[in-house]
Amino acid sequence: MKKIEIVQNILEANELIASQNQRLLDEHKVFAINIMSSPGAGKTSLILQTIARLKDKLRIGVVEGDFASTIDADKVKDEAAAVVQITTRNMSEQCALIANMVSHALKCLPLGDIDLLLIENVGNLLCPAEFVLGEHRRVVISSLPEGDDKPIKYPVIFANADAVVINKLDFLPYVDFDIAAFEKALKGLNPEVRIFRVSCKTGEGIENWCSWLLGELKASRTGK
Amino acid sequence: MHELGVTESIVNIALDKAKEAQASKIVKINIVIGELSGFVPDCIEFYFDFVSKNSIAEGAKLHFELAPAEFRCRTCSTIFHPHDTTWTCPECQSQSVEMTGGRELYVENMEVE
Numbered sequence: 001m002k003k004i005e006i007v008q009n010i011l012e013a014n015e016l017i018a019s020q021n022q023r024l025l026d027e028h029k030v031f032a033i034n035i036m037s038s039p040g041a042g043k044t045s046l047i048l049q050t051i052a053r054l055k056d057k058l059r060i061g062v063v064e065g066d067f068a069s070t071i072d073a074d075k076v077k078d079e080a081a082a083v084v085q086i087t088t089r090n091m092s093e094q095c096a097l098i099a100n101m102v103s104h105a106l107k108c109l110p111l112g113d114i115d116l117l118l119i120e121n122v123g124n125l126l127c128p129a130e131f132v133l134g135e136h137r138r139v140v141i142s143s144l145p146e147g148d149d150k151p152i153k154y155p156v157i158f159a160n161a162d163a164v165v166i167n168k169l170d171f172l173p174y175v176d177f178d179i180a181a182f183e184k185a186l187k188g189l190n191p192e193v194r195i196f197r198v199s200c201k202t203g204e205g206i207e208n209w210c211s212w213l214l215g216e217l218k219a220s221r222t223g224k
Numbered sequence: 225m226h227e228l229g230v231t232e233s234i235v236n237i238a239l240d241k242a243k244e245a246q247a248s249k250i251v252k253i254n255i256v257i258g259e260l261s262g263f264v265p266d267c268i269e270f271y272f273d274f275v276s277k278n279s280i281a282e283g284a285k286l287h288f289e290l291a292p293a294e295f296r297c298r299t300c301s302t303i304f305h306p307h308d309t310t311w312t313c314p315e316c317q318s319q320s321v322e323m324t325g326g327r328e329l330y331v332e333n334m335e336v337e
Contacts (some may be wrong), residue, residue: 004245004334005333098229155260156260156327191320
């Protein structure tokens with residue numbers, strides 16, 4: 001019997017493909033956002049609002065990740081410059097997108113004709129936290145009906161987000177969501193995070209979110 | 225479930241290293257898994273039998289070492305392992321804390337013949 005020391009990150013293979021994805025995106029000057037949330041928090045709604053506000057300024061592509069169905073891709077296909085649907089139902093990872101799936105999606109997209117790529121992850125606050133895809137920014141959406149305790153319950157995804165969008169602000173009169181408590185817990189885990197309070201239903205706050213997105217995209221280009 | 229891909233990675237790492245060491249059988253694989261990582265040892269074990277079938281890893285025992293959640297308080301620098309899930313510093317009650325451990329997921333070593 002012999003002991004072999006290894007100490008090798010099990011997620012290394014995913015991280016390697018993610019860095020290849022990012023290199024490909026950078027070559028084509030595509031700025032990619034990984035949008036994560038629990039099911040129903042408003043990922044598709046935020047994508048539609050973002051396209052509506054920015055489509056005159058940017059060519060926007062979308063990658064839709066879902067366990068099953070093309071419902072979300074159908075919703076955005078008339079609005080986006082290009083859409084690819086990834087259905088994870090028959091894949092080895094079903095609960096989150098992984099870098100390899102995005103690598104295949106990128107091959108189906110006209111990257112030269114896209115400025116901003118919005119990647120809608122599978123609705124889940126746990127698994128997507130573990131798999132980087134090659135994105136430039138990580139965004140988590142939390143909606144009011146879900147409750148204000150999500151950063152405490154799912155610390156990893158919130159601690160590693162560049163921005164958090166608090167959606168469904170129009171529900172405030174009907175639910176007991178303490179925005180101050182939510183933001184305090186979130187800032188505790190992640191002091192640098194940008195927070196946006198929006199309602200994808202009424203459009204409130206979407207402008208702030210879009211100007212941040214535009215600013216990040218421009219900063220990434222001048223940084224090159 | 226995302227443990228299938230992770231299990232495939234574990235088997236690939238183990239088989240690569242076993243080949244380098246010219247081993248004929250993998251007896252035991254020691255894996256470190258963070259308390260805050262979203263991976264479940266039971267699921268990895270479940271998939272392992274199926275993924276390792278007909279390889280020199282078939283029948284190997286998986287041993288999981290759980291790495292505890294660890295935080296550093298940004299206010300008073302105390303490093304602590306939280307006993308509950310409020311992620312509050314036990315010394316100064318600050319909620320401004322940095323996650324410093326608990327996300328590990330790596331193959332530490334293995335025993336081969």
